[in-house]
């Protein structure tokens with residue numbers, strides 16, 4: 105068994121690390137200052153500029169196929185890069201990407217939605233959650249009714265990331281109530297903001313914030329159906345599936361950085377005439393954090409590796425998401441504890457991470473939903489204890 109990275113994986117990871125360290129981390133203090141003044145940490149134009157700089161560095165479209173100018177990197181390498189990006193709390197992401205399900209678009213839609221999203225000229229958002237349907241996504245109600253060559257959409261989506269900034273939404277709607285959501289009764293639509301939906305900002309404990317999207321008789325031409333009629337729920341689950349190993353990949357980066365700060369603080373902060381790191385209570389917090397971090401790293405890389413094998417990654421991704429999200433919450437909590445009162449202040453980014461990582465246990469499938477998936481797979485015999493090593 106070989107746990108090492110290949111030369112190529114290491115080279116890409118190190119180049120990403122260099123970019124984040126040199127070009128993004130220097131913006132952190134200004135980003136914190138702005139966020140504390142309730143402004144975006146990074147303006148859209150600044151993000152774009154950074155992304156173009158990264159493009160010159162060689163990073164553009166990590167998951168985007170080469171025919172669209174992307175790098176089409178294996179999932180393992182993408183995971184390694186997301187970990188590097190996670191190390192900074194500037195809300196940066198590499199450019200040249202689009203929602204994975206936009207690749208199901210037809211040629212005309214690709215020109216209108218996919219390519220401009222990859223280029224950064226258009227902003228998308230993805231909407232399945234509703235006020236009455238989150239974990240129970242199969243209970244969505246937003247309806248699409250056929251009217252001649254058009255469809256009329258009515259209903260509400262909520263907690264939609266980028267919902268305030270997006271100029272179009274990929275929305276999953278019920279098109280055939282009889283068939284039910286799991287029986288082919290839903291369809292995904294590409295809906296421009298100009299077609300008539302509106303968004304309402306939702307304040308959260310994190311920076312930025314999602315939005316509710318309101319559809320009142322929004323008329324959408326049939327040519328804006330993404331994929332096939334009846335394929336909506338399937339596409340929605342595909343969209344969510346990707347985040348299940350990438351979100352915890354970022355969590356590893358956050359945990360690494362925060363733990364590094366805690367170690368430095370433990371070695372310098374003195375109480376009772378000695379550094380706090382000489383106390384077993386502090387040492388154990390550091391040890392537990394390191395163990396959990398490494399366990400999460402391996403679960404996440406294994407999930408990504410399963411993606412690269414072309415196997416079904418759902419079970420492994422659920423374990424990675426559940427454990428990775430829990431790990432980063434534990435680590436950031438301990439890091440705050442090690443920093444004492446300073447950890448709680450806004451002088452340091454720890455309280456920001458504390459607020460940010462809490463979301464990881466909730467969105468794209470709560471902890472409880474991951475547990476439900478993992479246990480169901482075992483109880484029904486879909487997977488074996490021990491996975492591919494069993």
Ligand SMILES: Cc1cc2nc3c(=O)[nH]c(=O)nc-3n(C[C@H](O)[C@H](O)[C@H](O)COP(=O)(O)OP(=O)(O)OC[C@H]3O[C@@H](n4cnc5c(N)ncnc54)[C@H](O)[C@@H]3O)c2cc1C
Nearest residue numbers: 230231232233238239240263264265314467468469470472
């Ligand atoms: C900041 C943010 C961004 C988001 N971005 C998006 C987005 O871009 N697009 C999108 O579509 N959605 C998005 N979401 C929605 C997110 O995916 C949902 O909030 C999440 O799936 C949980 O759904 P819910 O909030 O309705 O909670 P509920 O489903 O109501 O659950 C409430 C609690 O009950 C638990 N629970 C529910 N059912 C069970 C069960 N059977 N067994 C045990 N426990 C159960 C849950 O785990 C949770 O703890 C976002 C949410 C947030 C907060």
